[in-house]
Amino acid sequence: MIKENLFGKTLFELQEIVVKLGFQKFVAKQLTDWMYKKRIHSFEEMRNLSKPTREKLAEKYKLSFTDSTSVQESIDGTKKYLFPLKGNQFIETAFIPEGERATLCVSSQVGCKMGCLFCMTGKQGFQGNLTAGEILNQIFNLPDFEKLTNVVYMGMGEPLDNLDEVLKSIEILTADYGLAWSPKRITVSTIGIIPAMKRFLVLSKANLAVSLHSPFEEERKNLMPIESVYHLPKLLDEIRAFEFGGQRRVSFEYIMFKGVNDQQKHINELARILNGIKCRINLIRFHAIPGTPLESSSNETILRFQDGLKRKGIVTTIRASRGEDIFAACGLLSTKELVKRKKNEVY
Numbered sequence: 001m002i003k004e005n006l007f008g009k010t011l012f013e014l015q016e017i018v019v020k021l022g023f024q025k026f027v028a029k030q031l032t033d034w035m036y037k038k039r040i041h042s043f044e045e046m047r048n049l050s051k052p053t054r055e056k057l058a059e060k061y062k063l064s065f066t067d068s069t070s071v072q073e074s075i076d077g078t079k080k081y082l083f084p085l086k087g088n089q090f091i092e093t094a095f096i097p098e099g100e101r102a103t104l105c106v107s108s109q110v111g112c113k114m115g116c117l118f119c120m121t122g123k124q125g126f127q128g129n130l131t132a133g134e135i136l137n138q139i140f141n142l143p144d145f146e147k148l149t150n151v152v153y154m155g156m157g158e159p160l161d162n163l164d165e166v167l168k169s170i171e172i173l174t175a176d177y178g179l180a181w182s183p184k185r186i187t188v189s190t191i192g193i194i195p196a197m198k199r200f201l202v203l204s205k206a207n208l209a210v211s212l213h214s215p216f217e218e219e220r221k222n223l224m225p226i227e228s229v230y231h232l233p234k235l236l237d238e239i240r241a242f243e244f245g246g247q248r249r250v251s252f253e254y255i256m257f258k259g260v261n262d263q264q265k266h267i268n269e270l271a272r273i274l275n276g277i278k279c280r281i282n283l284i285r286f287h288a289i290p291g292t293p294l295e296s297s298s299n300e301t302i303l304r305f306q307d308g309l310k311r312k313g314i315v316t317t318i319r320a321s322r323g324e325d326i327f328a329a330c331g332l333l334s335t336k337e338l339v340k341r342k343k344n345e346v347y
């Protein structure tokens with residue numbers, strides 16, 4: 001019998017499970033305390049549960065955690081962890097320390113179906129969605145867990161293409177029964193799947209980051225095929241219509257490609273289409289990947305682009321490049337491991 005993993009279940013899901021097993025509802029809260037607050041890894045350690053209760057839980061369910069198989073550390077302190085999954089699959093997680101801030105970039109899918117021209121993960125193709133437990137495993141089973149200040153869903157995959165599991169993982173991170181984090185510590189990235197984005201905005205209080213990369217629809221379509229399905233004007237209209245309250249924010253990610261999206265006309269058009277949206281633009285240097293003609297804009301061009309946007313009244317930052325010496329660009333490390341495993345299988 002394949003046992004279902006309890007790690008990654010919400011309080012409501014656990015309540016349904018324990019009642020079905022004949023236990024009182026409060027046992028679910030005891031489980032969340034042990035799994036999410038105390039971070040234990042076995043039923044035997046749950047000392048306030050009776051032995052018969054622990055045995056029945058272990059008979060039907062499991063607590064499954066996965067250690068990373070490798071870690072590479074950059075000269076800038078960035079660490080790239082590789083987590084194995086069943087079926088000879090891998091996901092990547094990047095730990096990025098910066099002063100008093102330490103951000104973890106987590107994956108939400110194995111591979112990706114979106115096919116963006118600049119993304120190595122997309123070149124793997126789509127292999128599957130992660131469960132909430134597999135998403136949270138990257139956080140809870142991280143050697144640097146105690147240092148974490150922020151989590152961004154910007155690793156492998158499109159988070160809003162796996163929205164239900166992403167929302168469950170965010171609930172566990174922010175709920176009183178879980179880690180009780182403030183939602184402002186969490187940012188979820190999307191390339192612009194409008195129906196899922198609308199659900200995310202209503203059902204979560206985490207921050208939103210939108211992969212933009214060009215203000216022109218045809219140009220964006222060449223970089224991101226999703227533009228053929230969910231058009232940029234409609235995407236921006238939905239964001240403009242949503243009431244971002246309190247400290248919740250929306251940002252736009254903009255990878256700088258030499259001669260593609262780094263000219264004055266792009267500055268002018270960005271200012272036009274983002275008018276009325278209180279936001280920030282993050283300019284990102286492109287980390288080169290195999291099999292694409294794209295190159296990064298020069299530092300001088302990126303600085304000039306930032307200055308131009310600021311002159312238009314748009315808050316603009318340049319994201320520091322991190323971990324280039326350890327293949328920190330999403331998808332490179334796992335692709336390298338997949339290729340190595342396939343070669344070993346052949347021989």
